[in-house]
Amino acid sequence: MGSFTKWLGAGLGFTLGGPIGAAIGFALGSFVDKFEIEGFKQEQIDYDRGKPRRTTKTHSNTQSGDFEMSLLVLASIVIKSDGKVDQRELNFVRSQFLSMYGKERANNAFKLFKAIVKKEVSARQVCIQIREHMSHASRLQLLHFLFGIAKADEFVSKNEVDEIKKIAGYLYINQYDFESIKAMFYDESGNAYKILEIDKSVSNDEVKTAYRKMVKKYHPDKLRDLGDEHLKGAKEKFQSIQDAYEKIKNERGL
Structure with missing residues (x-):
């Protein structure tokens, strides 16, 4: 060929x-x-x-x-x-x-x-x-x-x-994962909570639990088998989780 x-x-x-x-x-x-x-x-x-x-x-x-x-x-x-x-x-x-x-x-x-x-x-x-x-x-x-x-x-x-x-x-x-990724591409009120797949009414402890869960789900290491060339997008997605958590922490004074 x-x-x-x-x-x-x-x-x-x-x-x-x-x-x-x-x-x-x-x-x-x-x-x-x-x-x-x-x-x-x-x-x-x-x-x-x-x-x-x-x-x-x-x-x-x-x-x-x-x-x-x-x-x-x-x-x-x-x-x-x-x-x-x-x-x-x-x-x-x-x-x-x-x-x-x-x-x-x-x-x-x-x-x-x-x-x-x-x-x-x-x-x-x-x-x-x-x-x-x-x-x-x-x-x-x-x-x-x-x-x-x-x-x-x-x-x-x-x-x-x-x-x-x-x-x-x-x-x-599922719908939660879909809405989470969708929210990463919009700058709207409440999107930080959508990214972490939680509601605004949750407690501070629930915010921390949700963050740990999302870090595990979106960690770039999960995609390492696909080769280094695909890790850039994975890191961008992971950074969205970090940014969402920081935004919620600042809003709540955590």
Whole structure:
């Protein structure tokens, strides 16, 4: 296979098959020659048949490339949900890829993303595939990234929020976690409490308990298996927890 599909296949595990693999195959068909496509399809067949593939040092069956491809496909769904593809949203996706993956890998990923955007993909089928293989912490990180995309054009439409909420449901992310991550992208009264998944009426001890619980849930170490390139977003999410707790402490004089 050529260099592009070699890059692609090298980081994939579960996303080589299923609806995500089909979306990748569609995208490849728009700019990769037939010989390379056939090679990629053979890898998909081998994976679906359960043939042993490369081994990794991760403790789960989700590889860095799996997270990347899941991100690409889900982002393509959200970015189209308001009826248009905004350049600022595309720029956000590209900038995130650059910061995570470096120039060469980001260029490959973005090229694939722009092709995937042109395909209609079933959010439900994609999410079923993801939740069968990804940890809860990884799925929360996907949701965080999707809200970042929606906010990139400085206006989050109802359609975008509804689409992300639907995706969250398909990923088995509960309402409290959804509202917590959503609140990280808004500057509204009471959002600090939403981030910690508590009500304003709770006691000071309950605030501290909630903070400890959220620190454990969102600690970046939970995503270390996905590679250092995905820890930046995890640290941003973790910092939101710290900031929310500090804001509540200041308000209450703790």
